[in-house]
Amino acid sequence: MYRSHTCGELRHSHTGHEVTLAGWVQKTRDKGFMIWIDIRDRYGITQLIFDEERTPQNVFEKAKTLGREFVIQVTGTVIERESKNKNIPTGDIEILVTDLHVLNTATLPPFTIEDNTDGGEDIRMKYRYLDIRRNPVKDKLIFRHQVAMQVRNYLSQQGFIEVETPYLIKSTPEGARDFVVPSRMNEGQFYALPQSPQTFKQLLMVGGMDRYFQIVKCFRDEDLRADRQPEFTQIDCEMTFVEQEDILGIFEKLTTHLLKEIKGVSVDTFPRMTYADAMRKYGNDKPDIRFGMEFGELNDVAKGKGFNVFDAQELIVGIAVPGASEYTRKQIDAIIDWVKRPQIGANGLVWVKYNTDGTLKSSVDKFYSEKDLAQWASATGASPGDLILVMAGGADKTRTQLSALRMEMAERLGLRKADEFAPLWVVDFPLLEWDEDTARYHAMHHPFTSPKPEDIALLDTDPGNVRANAYDLVLNGNEIGGGSVRIHDSALQARMFELLGFTKEQAEAQFGFLMNAFQYGAPPHAGIAFGFDRLVAILGGQEIIRDFIAFPKNNAGRDVMINAPATIDQEQLDELHLVVKS
Amino acid sequence: MYRSHTCGELRHSHTGHEVTLAGWVQKTRDKGFMIWIDIRDRYGITQLIFDEERTPQNVFEKAKTLGREFVIQVTGTVIERESKNKNIPTGDIEILVTDLHVLNTATLPPFTIEDNTDGGEDIRMKYRYLDIRRNPVKDKLIFRHQVAMQVRNYLSQQGFIEVETPYLIKSTPEGARDFVVPSRMNEGQFYALPQSPQTFKQLLMVGGMDRYFQIVKCFRDEDLRADRQPEFTQIDCEMTFVEQEDILGIFEKLTTHLLKEIKGVSVDTFPRMTYADAMRKYGNDKPDIRFGMEFGELNDVAKGKGFNVFDAQELIVGIAVPGASEYTRKQIDAIIDWVKRPQIGANGLVWVKYNTDGTLKSSVDKFYSEKDLAQWASATGASPGDLILVMAGGADKTRTQLSALRMEMAERLGLRKADEFAPLWVVDFPLLEWDEDTARYHAMHHPFTSPKPEDIALLDTDPGNVRANAYDLVLNGNEIGGGSVRIHDSALQARMFELLGFTKEQAEAQFGFLMNAFQYGAPPHAGIAFGFDRLVAILGGQEIIRDFIAFPKNNAGRDVMINAPATIDQEQLDELHLVVKS
Structure with a gap:
């Protein structure tokens, strides 16, 4: 046994006990005749004291040689501290050390192992194992584990069964790009890594498994944007003999449970908004x-x-920005500059100050009377004290721009509070979206999504206006989950593939097993998948998912710590019957 | 809502209630004026009754058209059954149907959806989604889920944190063959899929994460033997500041907990045996x-x-086979034929009957007196009534052959009872094994395994006799877990790579990040990994892991249901800068 206690465990009640601790040297204060060392492990920090008078000479000398991050084992007596530290749970006591072993030495780390480190992002990624020693990173990984346990236990109690679906599956050209895995035993053939277990969970429903879930890694070989990972984790769920309403009800309860258990927050309403309304009112499908x-x-x-x-x-x-009517010209110019940034791409904006005295003053007073502006105030719901910001242009583009501005203003005004949670269902998504490049329809959700029954007739006449039985769960402006009622009729599924531009042969080659399965008694079914990385981040009060992943990849898809991907041996390539083109 | 109750839920107390059920048509008995249909879902089976007198005419007619595996929704009244079926929980009642909807039709399935199906292995794999409808398969998947939940909750309660390690990592030439994943964004480079999260869990220990676990998919591109899968699931664990004894203690408790909770079996001893003793006494390292x-x-x-x-x-x-002294000549000949099978490869065996009257009779009476044979009986621990079977040859080969015969005789005698559980730790494995083909040492466990401190001096003089701090947990003759104390000293790790025939450059290229990490204060650490597929199978009283995997691959590594692996588009190959050699 290397230790009798952890470094977070000892309290005043242990005074007088002889204990053994093991951990890392966090900090040394050497006063010559007295040395204090903070020893750290996963559970906390404990202060050690080495005293010229009371500590054996050789131990005292050895203590002087310890460097930061040395791994040590100490034995000593728990004593009450003279100056207590109220900031840490072990702050009432210290250990008067009688024995010290150096379990391992340490080279000086490339950044400080402190909550506020001096290390930049790049160096911390390269030495991620040192970064994990820091509380802000370690705590996020523990938090992630706690959320996962809550999800699993809750769903399991609701009768859901976690079924592991395979990772070595088949590539499909629909959707994002697959990562592929050459097969050595089947020359010239490849597996693909799943973008989601979609077809397998549907097959489980055909197999009568009813309530399925899985917390599972998924893979997408897309050009990475900031904060997107080539491998990511999903809470994947599917149920049989359910309609949209059943799914919304169950996953509202899961979300409520998580907010309650993890954050101590009670949420009692899950408002619903159609996709059309979300776009019109917020310019965004995840307001x-x-x-x-x-x-x-x-x-x-x-x-x-x-x-x-x-x-x-x-x-x-x-939009009416609350309480911003007293913005200075300089502040307003800063906003105008912000919307002109290439990422937003607006030409500018028009502003109206709805002063607290009820008067209205705008950047376009030349054209609009106060009476005109009062109508603007009415249309944007502005009250005295608000600043109205107005944009104009093509409808879609302008809504997107104003949506970005709305979020930016909320950030500036501190309205996006980390401890406030407002979930929202967005429903009635369009089934299809037209893609100009390929001049064909794409599935907005995926090809297995059911159209609304009342819109099925439109499939022939006006496919672009068919609404889907699809829904997204939005939390604080982030899509944390999305799903749909699935097609369970093989004829309708075949019609859908046709609309998406598949030939019969292509549909057969890619999804033949699924359409075949649907012949043998496919039940009505529906499901949802949550982005687990994002869910954990949002619950943790942040929007950067990378911090909640133990070993994330950078924006070029590289693991800079282990230096992957990398070249492989010629022998490996030969066995796979592959040649790399130069 | 498609249903008010599941098909496994209704009892006598529901009599008189109007209910709606949904499920699959299991069986129809049509008596002309009366039709009984069994409706099935994940939760059970309920009997429906359609009665010419009491059921609406159109519903009665529709019931006549239903085929096996049709998906139906019925509404009716719960009534008491005349002839109760004590074999099923719903056997006291039936539903007098008043309304019937066909939710989906079904083509006749290629095998019967019954506990004892008429379908062979191949057809059931191709239509795995239909096989999953059968109780024996469905129940195993639910059982697997329950075991996983028990493992997670137990380890979590013991302070273990589940950390997800990456799937897209780096190929290493040591050990089994990796599956690789070409990177599109890093031309000519490849990720590898993990054979285990070994290095990541060690880095987590360097990162101070202490008690780590993960139930995780791992991948090995090996030529498949029966019942080995290219992707498999592991319970992976690692701890810091522990010695071998701590690990054995904690994972004994986990195993005891599982046996208790899952099987209701109390196990109070975990005997230990050295590898040397196991080989000598049982010819096998997993007796x-x-x-x-x-x-x-x-x-x-x-x-x-x-x-x-x-x-x-x-x-x-x-060995002395208990109670087999009265085997006939024919029975003994069958055993001799069995050991001569190419899989065993023995030339034959010598037998001695230790008769119940105390006399001894052998196949080699010409050479040995009864007094000689009594010495054999003493050496094998035989009692009157036993049959002694003797083999001879090269030591290693003969032990292996006799071990196989021992297991075979136990099977024949019914000594391998599915409901009896006998765990065993096998310890003190050799650190290295000599490989004749490559004329160098290989790591018996893996290159990070620590030698026993008292054997370190032998590394220079007699590496083949160095024992490792490595241990296997054996349950009923199956290795269900294995692990080791790891090397945490970078100099010793470097020495180990040298012994394994790595040049400094190779070691640096492959494991540089780990050896580098060890410079920054690596704590003593140790771990273990359980083969989850096998563990679940053994707990389930079986040894075939395939039945406990939702979508297994066949012995050629193919998923015959989705037909993977498969060829991919030229466009995909081009993007990956790859050419398939023909």
């Missing part, structure tokens, strides 16, 4: 509803007043 | 100790008696 600033459309009240810039536009739309 | 038949070595008592066949051999060794 953050913790604050207002709903879009007000101004076409009726802002056109035809001689302001040519507006007259020609498809959409004029504004 | 089944639920029964005796320990090896008795007969060199001293069987040589020099004129039986030339024995005199020339390295080892003469036998």
